[in-house]
Amino acid sequence: MKIIIPDIPKEGIDVDIQETITSDGAPFAIHARLKVVKIGSEIMVKGNLKAEVELQCSRCLKKFAGDVSVPVDVVYHPVEELKGEDYHEIESEELDSDFYSGDELDLISLLKEQVALNIPMKPLCNDLCRGLCPNCGADLNESPCSCSMKNIDPRFEELRKLLKERKE
Ligand SMILES: [Zn+2]
Ligand SMILES: [Zn+2]
Known part of the structure; x- marks a missing residue:
């Protein structure tokens, strides 16, 4: 036009x-x-x-x-x-x-x-989108993958160790 x-x-x-x-x-x-x-x-x-x-x-x-x-x-x-x-x-x-x-x-x-x-730089299909598992690539919106239980956020890893040590 x-x-x-x-x-x-x-x-x-x-x-x-x-x-x-x-x-x-x-x-x-x-x-x-x-x-x-x-x-x-x-x-x-x-x-x-x-x-x-x-x-x-x-x-x-x-x-x-x-x-x-x-x-x-x-x-x-x-x-x-x-x-x-x-x-x-x-x-x-x-x-x-x-x-x-x-x-x-x-x-x-x-x-x-x-x-x-x-155009948004980091668009989200939904604000609550869970994204993909960084480990196996599964779409976590569809179902939690088997590695989600084993993998703990590294920020919590130290805390987990401390808790474990206390228990022992
Ligand atoms: Zn999404
Ligand atoms: Zn996974």
Whole structure:
């Protein structure tokens, strides 16, 4: 979805994007409601973005569909400003700023970027996910494996020794 910058009316435009886009070979559905306003040479894009992405649980490695919801608040400056002296000023004032060149603003690439930035680093299929046994690799969500009884957390090993010594 491309916005033709000279066509943006004074009051701005509301954009509703519902699409399946592909990023890094993985397709995912996005739904974004954005308001695009042009003020002078700057273009403000504000709104909300929801994406359904395939995540992999960092504990049990199972793949699951996760929702990413991102508030969008980006200011686009004409790329010509990059050459100007005020560039550093802009950079420190606004964290979410970007540049456009020519007459077009590509909202899809903005949305892709926002999704990529907001994908959780260590997703969990469930807050209570037990993960895989580090010893035999069994999925502990399905059933406890036979080694879970024998293996004691190393932090408790010292305590166990002490208790044993006392008993003897
Ligand atoms: Zn999991
Ligand atoms: Zn095991």
